[in-house]
Structures are given as structure tokens and as C-alpha cells.
Amino acid sequence: MTTLTKQTLSHLDWLESEGIHIMREVAGQCSNPVLLFSGGKDSICMLRIAEKAFRPGKFPFPLMHIDTGHNYREVIDFRDKRAAELNERLIVRSVEDSMARGTVVLKSAEESRNKHQSVTLLEAIEEFGFDACIGGARRDEEKARAKERIFSFRDEFGQWDPKNQRPELWDLYNARSFKGENIRVFPISNWTEFDVWQYIERENLELPSIYFAHQRQIVRRQGGMLPVTDVTPARPGDIIENVRVRFRTVGDISCTAPVESDADTVAKIIAETATTTITERGATRLDDQTSEASMEQRKKEGYF
Amino acid sequence: MSAIENIPEVEAHDNGLLRFLTCGSVDDGKSTLIGRLLFDTKTILADTLHAIERTSKKRGMEAIDLSLLTDGLQAEREQGITIDVAYRYFTTGTRKYIIADAPGHEQIRATW
Numbered sequence: 001m002t003t004l005t006k007q008t009l010s011h012l013d014w015l016e017s018e019g020i021h022i023m024r025e026v027a028g029q030c031s032n033p034v035l036l037f038s039g040g041k042d043s044i045c046m047l048r049i050a051e052k053a054f055r056p057g058k059f060p061f062p063l064m065h066i067d068t069g070h071n072y073r074e075v076i077d078f079r080d081k082r083a084a085e086l087n088e089r090l091i092v093r094s095v096e097d098s099m100a101r102g103t104v105v106l107k108s109a110e111e112s113r114n115k116h117q118s119v120t121l122l123e124a125i126e127e128f129g130f131d132a133c134i135g136g137a138r139r140d141e142e143k144a145r146a147k148e149r150i151f152s153f154r155d156e157f158g159q160w161d162p163k164n165q166r167p168e169l170w171d172l173y174n175a176r177s178f179k180g181e182n183i184r185v186f187p188i189s190n191w192t193e194f195d196v197w198q199y200i201e202r203e204n205l206e207l208p209s210i211y212f213a214h215q216r217q218i219v220r221r222q223g224g225m226l227p228v229t230d231v232t233p234a235r236p237g238d239i240i241e242n243v244r245v246r247f248r249t250v251g252d253i254s255c256t257a258p259v260e261s262d263a264d265t266v267a268k269i270i271a272e273t274a275t276t277t278i279t280e281r282g283a284t285r286l287d288d289q290t291s292e293a294s295m296e297q298r299k300k301e302g303y304f
Numbered sequence: 305m306s307a308i309e310n311i312p313e314v315e316a317h318d319n320g321l322l323r324f325l326t327c328g329s330v331d332d333g334k335s336t337l338i339g340r341l342l343f344d345t346k347t348i349l350a351d352t353l354h355a356i357e358r359t360s361k362k363r364g365m366e367a368i369d370l371s372l373l374t375d376g377l378q379a380e381r382e383q384g385i386t387i388d389v390a391y392r393y394f395t396t397g398t399r400k401y402i403i404a405d406a407p408g409h410e411q412i413r414a415t416w
Contacts, residue, residue, distance in 0.1 A: 143376025
């Protein structure tokens with residue numbers, strides 16, 4: 001006599017199913033989508049969801065990375081390795097090429113290239129004619145992202161209009177657009193940082209080493225730590241310290257700060273994330289701190 | 305930050321996920337209620353609280369305006385209204401919650 005046990009869906013199963021559904025919707029509704037893959041933890045989770053959604057077939061979209069030229073070497077190597085393992089097409093477009101073309105002009109040599117990625121992204125969208133870009137942004141990351149639909153419409157200039165978003169009822173998504181317009185899709189919108197790490201643990205996903213505790217030379221500035229690299233050298237008067245740190249979030253070298261940590265395994269990172277008192281992008285992303293509305297502003301200019 | 309050792313073994317019950325939203329008329333206090341709920345469930349981390357304290361003071365309020373936790377658009381914060389739905393998350397350890405904070409204005413309600 002078999003005993004029937006009640007099958008309950010864990011929250012990760014629910015979130016994963018939602019992500020799979022969204023990716024399949026994009027494949028069904030859009031003619032030329034692309035998945036933005038940076039090698040960071042969110043896009044690594046998205047690749048796993050894409051595998052579950054489409055394997056044994058190939059992904060119905062290529063992977064793309066907008067490289068600022070200032071990314072951590074470990075993350076770039078990981079990105080290339082992962083794309084090769086999956087045997088999927090990886091397109092890389094560089095902000096430095098836009099700078100050479102003259103479409104991106106930096107105010108100074110040390111200026112962060114983070115927001116200029118929007119220009120390169122829009123150029124790549126035009127080059128390949130992509131009508132949808134799937135990205136790994138989450139609503140809990142930032143207050144402007146909390147306001148964005150899962151299928152976020154962008155006009156022909158790539159601009160986000162927060163006052164003109166489409167209704168999203170239950171799981172009905174509208175990806176219709178005219179030529180030149182674009183839809184940004186965020187399958188892991190409802191995931192929190194904690195969910196991402198739990199998923200990484202459950203699926204045994206490999207990550208770039210900088211997410212785990214390691215020794216690094218840093219300088220303390222503005223209440224946070226900045227890594228000492230060729231891109232961000234120490235200024236005169238800075239005291240260089242060698243500290244055990246890890247990166248909670250990975251932008252590029254010029255805008256990402258590590259946090260002090262001893263967590264060198266996923267289990268320890270989960271324990272740390274559960275007891276943290278600072279948000280993931282709070283003190284660690286300098287690109288979010290330019291103004292109170294910096295993310296909203298960047299999105300209105302075409303940022304993903 | 306000290307090393308996390310001896311992670312306690314806790315039996316995890318995962319009751320899944322619950323989504324709920326706020327409904328009500330203008331200025332009923334929907335966003336503020338959600339802000340307070342997030343505060344009470346210790347979902348609000350130190351830097352976010354500090355940021356909204358700063359913004360509240362800048363707007364001339366004595367107490368922290370908890371509706372700033374959901375009203376993230378610049379236009380919303382300036383006018384003190386909710387223009388579009390905001391999604392916030394918290395977990396109690398056994399269940400994950402997704403909150404949708406809706407606008408109350410009749411003219412805006414139709415679009416989401």
C-alpha cells in the first residue's frame with residue numbers, strides 16, 4: 001500500500017518554474033532575442049534556467065556580453081569557459097570599440113565606463129537586430145528595478161518610461177514591439193540575493209573565484225573599500241591594506257567594492273547573507289551612488 | 305567580520321511562496337503599511353534605512369517616511385504618491401513572500 005505524501009513546491013521550485021516559463025515565452029513571442037551574460041552570479045543562474053528550459057535543444061538565442069574593458073580577469077575567463085562548455089554562441093561587444101568609433105566619449109580617463117555600456121548595448125542591438133534582451137536584474141537589488149515589469153518595453157532610443165509600462169496580469173506577458181523597439185526581459189525579477197545563493201547551492205553551480213573569500217590589496221575610501229588594480233590605482237596618501245574579502249556583487253573594477261569576509265564556500269556565504277546588515281548594492285556599487293535616482297536615470301538613457 | 309563557524313543545523317520547512325498585494329484608496333496608507341511590515345520583519349537593512357532617513361529629513365519630515373521603501377521612482381518620492389506597482393520581498397525562514405504595492409489613484413489604477 002503506497003502512502004500518498006503531499007507534494008509541496010518549494011519557493012525555489014516556484015521561482016525556477018517562473019523563470020523557465022518566461023524564457024520560453026520570449027522564445028515563443030520574439031523573433032530575435034539575446035541573453036545578456038556577464039559571468040556574474042545572476043547570469044549564471046539564468047544560464048541554468050535556460051538549460052532547463054531548452055535542453056536537449058540549443059538555446060534559441062545567443063549570449064552577449066557588453067565588456068567595459070575594466071572587468072575582472074577571473075570573471076571574463078569564467079564567462080568564456082562557461083560559454084564554451086555550453087557550446088553556445090557568445091557575442092562580445094566592447095565599450096572601448098565604441099570609444100574608438102567616437103560614440104562614447106569619457107569626461108576623463110578615470111571615469112567609470114558603467115553607464116556608457118548603454119551606448120554599446122544599443123549599438124549591438126541595432127547591429128544584430130535583437131528585439132528582446134534577457135537580463136539577470138532582480139527587483140530587490142534597487143528601488144527603480146522594483147518598479148519595473150518583467151517584460152520591460154524600451155522605445156527606439158532604448159529609453160525606459162516608468163509612467164508608461166504595460167499591464168502584466170498573472171503570467172501573461174506582452175512582447176510585441178515595432179522594428180527598432182526593444183523588450184528587456186528579467187526572468188529572475190522575483191529572486192532575492194538569498195534565493196540566488198540557495199539556487200547556486202542546490203544546483204551546484206560554478207562561480208568565478210572572486211565571489212569567495214580571498215586576499216586582496218585594498219584602500220579604504222568613503223566608508224567602503226576599493227581594490228587596488230591597474231584601473232583603480234592607489235592615490236598618494238592612501239594606505240594599502242591586504243585584507244580577506246569577497247565580492248557580493250560584480251560590476252566592473254571601477255565601480256565594485258568588496259566586503260570583508262571569511263566565507264570561502266557557498267554554505268558560508270549563505271550564512272553570511274542571512275545575517276547581513278547591508279544590501280547587496282548598498283555600499284558595494286559605486287555606480288548606484290552617483291545620485292538618489294541613478295538607476296532610474298540610467299534606465300531612461302537605455303541601460304539594461 | 306568574523307568567520308561564520310558552527311552553522312546551526314536547522315530543520316528547514318519550505319512552505320513555498322505567497323504573493324499578496326495592497327488595495328485601497330488614495331492616502332489610505334498602503335505603501336506605509338508595507339514599509340512598516342518590511343521594517344518589522346527585519347527586511348530593511350541598515351543602509352536602506354539610513355538612506356530613507358536622509359531622504360525623509362530632506363523632505364522636511366520628522367519621522368521616517370516608511371512609504372519611501374516602496375515608492376522608488378523619483379516622481380513618486382517628490383509627490384508622495386505611488387504611480388506604479390512596486391514589488392518587495394521578505395522571508396520568514398519557512399515561507400517567501402512577494403508583496404505588490406499598488407497605486408490608489410483611480411486614474412493610475414487602470415494601467416497595471
